Amino acid sequence: IVAMSSTYDSWHVALKLSKALRQNKPETTIIHGGPHLDEVLEPWVKKRMPYLDPFDTDIGSLIDFAIGGDGEYVLRELAKDISSFGREETKRRALGEEYQKLLGKGNIAFRINDTVHYVRFSNPMDLNQIPHVPRHLLPVSSMYDFDCFRDSDGARLETVTMISHRGCKNRCDFCSEGLPYQQRSLEHIMTEAKKLKSIGVKAIFFDDSTNQDDEKHIQMFYELHKMGFEMGALARFDMLQDFNHVAEMRKNGVTYIYASIEQYDDAALDNMHKRIHTEQIDRGLDNLVK
Numbered sequence: 046i047v048a049m050s051s052t053y054d055s056w057h058v059a060l061k062l063s064k065a066l067r068q069n070k071p072e073t074t075i076i077h078g079g080p081h082l083d084e085v086l087e088p089w090v091k092k093r094m095p096y097l098d099p100f101d102t103d104i105g106s107l108i109d110f111a112i113g114g115d116g117e118y119v120l121r122e123l124a125k126d127i128s129s130f131g132r133e134e135t136k137r138r139a140l141g142e143e144y145q146k147l148l149g150k151g152n153i154a155f156r157i158n159d160t161v162h163y164v165r166f167s168n169p170m171d172l173n174q175i176p177h178v179p180r181h182l183l184p185v186s187s188m189y190d191f192d193c194f195r196d197s198d199g200a201r202l203e204t205v206t207m208i209s210h211r212g213c214k215n216r217c218d219f220c221s222e223g224l225p226y227q228q229r230s231l232e233h234i235m236t237e238a239k240k241l242k243s244i245g246v247k248a249i250f251f252d253d254s255t256n257q258d259d260e261k262h263i264q265m266f267y268e269l270h271k272m273g274f275e276m277g278a279l280a281r282f283d284m285l286q287d288f289n290h291v292a293e294m295r296k297n298g299v300t301y302i303y304a305s306i307e308q309y310d311d312a313a314l315d316n317m318h319k320r321i322h323t324e325q326i327d328r329g330l331d332n333l334v335k
Contacts, residue, residue: 046073046074046076046124046127046128047062047066047073047074047075047076048076048077048078048120049062049063049075049076049077049078049079050077050078050079050080051077051079051080051081051082052079052080052081053080053081055081056081059077060104060107063075063077063104063107063108064107067106067107074109074110074127074132075107075108075109075110076108076109076110076111076112076120076123077099077108077110077111077112078111078112078113078116078120082099082111082112082113083113083114083151084097084113085097085098085099085113086098086111086112086113086114086151086152086154086163087113087152088152088165099111099154100154100156100161101161105156105161109132109136109155110123110136110139110153110154110155111152111153111154111155112151112152112153112154113151113152113153113154114149114150114151114152114166115148115149115150115151115170115211116149116151117148117149117175118147118148118149118170119144119147119149119151119153119166122143122144122147123135123139123153126138126139133157136155136156136157136162137157139153139155139162139164140162140164144164144166145164145165145166146166146168147166147168148168148169148170149166149168149170150166150167150168150170150225151165151166151167152164152165152166153166169225170227172210172211172227172228172229172233173229173230173232173233177236177237177240178237180205180240180241180244180246181240181244188203188204188205188246189204189205189206189250190204191204191248191250191277191301193277193300193301194247194248194250194275194277194300194301196247202247202248202275203245203246203247203248204246204247204248204249204250205241205246205248205249205250206249206250206251206252207234207237207238207249207250207251207252208229208251208252208253209228209229209234209251209253209256209259209262209265210226210227210228210229210253210258210259211226211227211253212225212226212227212254213226213254213255213258214226214255214258215254215255215281215319215320216318217307217317217318217319218316218317218318219307219317220254222254226258228259231261231264231265231268234265235268235269238268238269238272238274239272241274242272242273242274246274247273247274247275248274248275248276248277249269249274249275249276249277250276250277250278250301251276251277251278251279252279253278253279254279255279255280255281255284256278256279256280257278257280257281257284262278262294263290263293263294263297266294266297266298266299267297269297269298270297270298274298275298275300276298276299276300276301277299277300277301277302277303278294278299278301278302278303279302279303279304280302280303280304281304281321282304282306282321282325282326282328282329282330283320283321283325283329285302285304285328285329285332285333286325286328286329286332287332288332288335291332291333291335292335302333304329304333306326307319309323309326310323311323
C-alpha cells in the first residue's frame, strides 16, 4: 500500500509517482488524499467543474482509492481491509454501511469495473482523539524551512506546521473549507508542543484557515511563547481591526501573520460572500505595520 497526500501544485508529481508504481509494482494499492482531493471530490466542485474529477480522465487508472476530507479513520480502515481482503474486495466492502459510519466528514472514491463510486461519510469526530503526528521519525534537518522564522544570526529556525482546529466559520464562495468547525483542546495542543520542543523545533506556523476563530488563541500563543516558540498564523482582515489585539499577539510570540486579499473591490468581495470590505483591509494592514 502506498498513500500520497498532495496539494494542487504537487498533484502532477504524485501522479508521476503513481505511474511509476503501476509500471513497476502493479500489485501495489495506490491511495491519494490531501488538500487537492479535499476540494475536487466535494459534490459542489464536481458539479461545477467535473473536469477536475480524477476518475473522469485517463489518470483514474493510476488511483485505486481517493480520499477527500477527514481521512484518518478512513485510511486506517482501508489499510486494514486491503491487508486482509485485497484491493478489489475492499472496494466492494467500502460500499457497505460500515464505511458510511466512519468518523469524520468527507468522501471516498474508487472504480469497480467501469463504474466510479463515491461514498460519503459525515459523522462527528473528536480531534483530541487523533494521535499527534510522529515527527520524531524525521530528522530535524528535514523540518520545514520558513524564511520568516530566523534566529539573531539570520539562520532559518526549525519549523513545523500545526493546526488548532479544522474547518472555518466563514463561507466564502471560492473556498471549499467550512463547517463542521472542529476544535482541539489547549491541553492536546500543548502536549504536542512539548514533543516538538523535545526534538528541537523552534517555530510553529499555524495552518488553520483562520487561527483567530479559536477563542483561546491568545492563551495558546502565550503558553507556547513561554516554551520558547516563535509563531505565525493565518488570519482574516476583519479579525485584525483592533490594534491592541494585534499587539497582544505580537507580544506573545507571533512574528508572522498571513492574511489574503482575494479582491480589493467591495462589490467583488460582497459577491463572494467574503464579509470583508476594503476599509477593513486598510485598517488591518495599518495595524500590522504599526
